[in-house]
Amino acid sequence: MPKARIVVIEDEVAIRRGVADALRLSGYEVVEAADGPSGLREALAASVDLVLLDIMLPKKDGWEVLSELRRIDPARPVILLTARGCEEDRVRGLKMGADDYVVKPFSAKELIARVEAVLRRTRKPMPEVRLVELGSGLIDLHRREIRWADGSRADLSETESALLKYLVANRERAVSREELLSRIWGIGTAGLETRTVDMHVARLRAKLRDPACPDDPPEAIVTVRSHGYMAGPALVVVAESSPVGH
Secondary structure, eight states: OOOOEEEEEOSOHHHHHHHHHHHHHTTOEEEEESSHHHHHHHHTSTTOOEEEEESSOSSSOHHHHHHHHHHHOTTSOEEEEESOOOHHHHHHHHHTTOSEEEESSOOHHHHHHHHHHHHHHHOOOEEEEEEEEETTEEEETTTTEEEOTTSOEEEOOHHHHHHHHHHHHTTTSOEEHHHHIIIIIOOOOTTOOOHHHHHHHHHHHHHTOOTTOTTSOOOOEEEETTTEEEEOTTEEEEEEEEEEOO
8 A cells, every 4th residue: 555645734834844754754745734725725635645634724724624624525534733632622623523633732653653543544445346237237447338238338438437436436425526526536626616527427327328228227326415426226336356545
């Protein structure tokens, strides 16, 4: 598994550089941000494995950043860095979806131990979905094609295949348009136009229409109102490759 990429969002220069240096010495890739808006942009980049987030930030505080990050990408690991040691703030952070917290002042040794613990829990190797059944068809995500029972075939583009694979791999939950932009297109800026996701889903749905039942197609991709999309019940995984890191 490749080394983790960590975003450090902290406005105090000395603390941010100290944390970043400790992480780099431990073998991690580090990106730094000094305020809420720039930190959120970096935190939403597709290659990020963990976010270290200070609560007291200029322009947009840590609570706002955490709330927006959880809305867009619920699974992205976050450790809060806070000078506030009161129980109320710790409980608030955990209820909002933070994976852990570190109260200032903290040692580099404690921080690295917390980072390692969260990454062990969250960077679990995931099986790579290879074959998916849909009605009378078989979707081969490695070959990027759909083979129907009547002998017809449909090709999937690289993006369509990646989009379908991501939805199937996360089939237990709805995936936001913003998360798809981040994970599939590598676009991490919050608030971008998400119409491109809808257009790709529309084209993908057309290709997933089973010729055997054109008037009553199986539900392949479900629209979740005010959120995004999720894999429908008609998509059944029949083969997975060996686990790989994400």
